[in-house]
Amino acid sequence: MGQRITIDPITRIEGHLRIDCDVDGGKVKKAWSSGQMWRGVELILLGRDPRDAWAITQRICGVCTTVHAIASVRAVENALQMEVPVNAQYIRNLIILAHAVHDHIVHFYHLSALDWVDVVSALKADPDATSKLAESLSSWHGNGKFEMRAVKERLKGFVDGGQLGIFSN
Incomplete structure (x- = not known):
């Protein structure tokens, strides 16, 4: 007869996550994960000016704001079949790279370092x-x-x- 192990909440991540495992003889037989995937941002954006979408969607996550903003801008541009100038793409890439550096620092020092230090x-x-x-x-x-x-x-x-x-x- 196995044992059910539940880890809830999973900490040191951005968002919410729960893991349930059935363990028998020291081996995981079944595992389930559940998280909060629905944030409702689609309903918040409904009926709003598409030019405001980037400012709203970047608030989906407190850690990775920039990538959500850029994804939102790209979605609007794709929907409107807009051609983005090469220099704008370069600037966006620089912004994303700067965010990647920031994101690594936040994840290490605020989300995982306390587990190791x-x-x-x-x-x-x-x-x-x-x-x-x-x-x-x-x-x-x-x-x-x-x-x-x-x-x-x-x-x-x-x-x-x-x-x-x-x-x-």
Whole structure:
């Protein structure tokens, strides 16, 4: 006889996801996933000026706004059979690439880093030794003892408050 395992919610992702698994003898026999796919943006856009669609659809996701905006613009252009100038395509590609860099940073530091980094252990660090090491690597003004102590105090405030990230721990 197997066991049903449910993981709900799956954290550190943008959106909502639930996984149900039937496990028997240490092996997954069946698995189901369910997420919130319907956001209702189609109904919000119904009857609106198509030129406003990009500004509305980019709010579907709090992380990947740019790609939703660009996809919306492209959908309107395709529907109207518009020819996009090459320079506009280049600019869009640059915007998308800049967003990709931003997106990687957000996903790592805000969505997954807390699963891999023990933030609380940084409270054991010696700000004086840390600043000495940092100053040996860079002359940046933020590497001093005062700044390192301030970072440690700020981190202590987050830890004492119980909220180490944008999601509940």
